[in-house]
Amino acid sequence: MSALLELAGIGISFGGLRAVDDLSFTVGEGQIVALIGPNGAGKTTVFNMITGVYRPNGGKILWYNHDITGFAPHRIARLGIMRTFQTIRLFSDMSVFENVRAGCHLRTRQHWWQGLAGLPSQRREEAEIADRTSDILKRLDLETVADERAIALPYGVQRRVELARTLIANPKLVILDEPAAGLNDRESAKLNETIFGIRDSGITVLLVEHDMNVVMNVTDHIVVINFGRKIAEGNAATIRNNQQVIEAYLGRDDDETEEAA
Numbered sequence: 001m002s003a004l005l006e007l008a009g010i011g012i013s014f015g016g017l018r019a020v021d022d023l024s025f026t027v028g029e030g031q032i033v034a035l036i037g038p039n040g041a042g043k044t045t046v047f048n049m050i051t052g053v054y055r056p057n058g059g060k061i062l063w064y065n066h067d068i069t070g071f072a073p074h075r076i077a078r079l080g081i082m083r084t085f086q087t088i089r090l091f092s093d094m095s096v097f098e099n100v101r102a103g104c105h106l107r108t109r110q111h112w113w114q115g116l117a118g119l120p121s122q123r124r125e126e127a128e129i130a131d132r133t134s135d136i137l138k139r140l141d142l143e144t145v146a147d148e149r150a151i152a153l154p155y156g157v158q159r160r161v162e163l164a165r166t167l168i169a170n171p172k173l174v175i176l177d178e179p180a181a182g183l184n185d186r187e188s189a190k191l192n193e194t195i196f197g198i199r200d201s202g203i204t205v206l207l208v209e210h211d212m213n214v215v216m217n218v219t220d221h222i223v224v225i226n227f228g229r230k231i232a233e234g235n236a237a238t239i240r241n242n243q244q245v246i247e248a249y250l251g252r253d254d255d256e257t258e259e260a261a
């Protein structure tokens with residue numbers, strides 16, 4: 001397994017708060033990796049450093065062994081690192097098909113003047129994009145709602161539309177920010193299949209997720225952070241039985257500990 005993304009001792013401070021400190025982990029090509037931790041542990045901050053929103057003030061971020069620390073967000077996206085968001089950001093007056101097709105803009109080869117001229121190369125590219133859009137809608141089980149207004153659909157479906165819009169840009173790594181948030185049990189079970197499907201199509205997955213059903217059932221590797229520092233990493237079985245992880249999630253009950261002593 002070769003390393004696609006490597007975080008090597010990254011850290012960042014906000015004022016006096018060390019939000020992430022000396023964090024290292026690797027995401028291998030073709031893996032599904034989860035970054036978990038209690039509220040405020042620093043997970044979103046790690047995402048923001050990987051995607052170029054924040055610049056780490058310590059350590060390095062490597063992509064295929066090349067240093068990409070401090071690259072601007074658009075450069076990171078062009079490398080093939082893309083993310084989804086917890087909050088839905090669909091175009092309100094567009095259909096599902098149009099919303100997903102809009103995700104192609106990052107990878108089109110067109111110049112604006114070719115679009116105006118209506119050149120054959122532009123028509124070919126439009127047809128190619130329409131095919132790709134249909135294909136991704138099929139893969140995410142959105143075919144039947146392709147022509148419906150995206151924001152009129154149930155929440156779980158809207159989240160799949162967002163995912164489709166991210167995947168159509170052909171990322172090498174997709175970063176999913178709490179993909180199960182707000183989903184019902186049936187939708188969350190379907191999400192597991194969707195994540196496996198993404199990986200099977202050749203895209204590596206890094207996710208932040210609180211839903212342990214998703215984390216424990218789909219991931220190859222789990223990294224646990226608390227107060228910005230890594231406290232454990234390993235597969236689901238290792239993490240489930242790790243005492244530090246259990247304490248971080250449940251909170252140590254000092255009264256009980258004293259009584260037991």
Ligand SMILES: Nc1ncnc2c1ncn2[C@@H]1O[C@H](COP(=O)(O)OP(=O)(O)OP(=O)(O)O)[C@@H](O)[C@H]1O
Nearest residue numbers: 014015017019037038039040041042043044045046
């Ligand atoms: N822009 C910022 N300015 C100041 N403090 C920040 C900023 N962003 C994050 N923090 C702080 O950094 C710490 C980590 O926050 P972060 O949002 O990364 O945690 P999280 O693990 O994603 O939490 P949650 O699971 O609740 O989303 C918190 O103490 C937070 O208040």
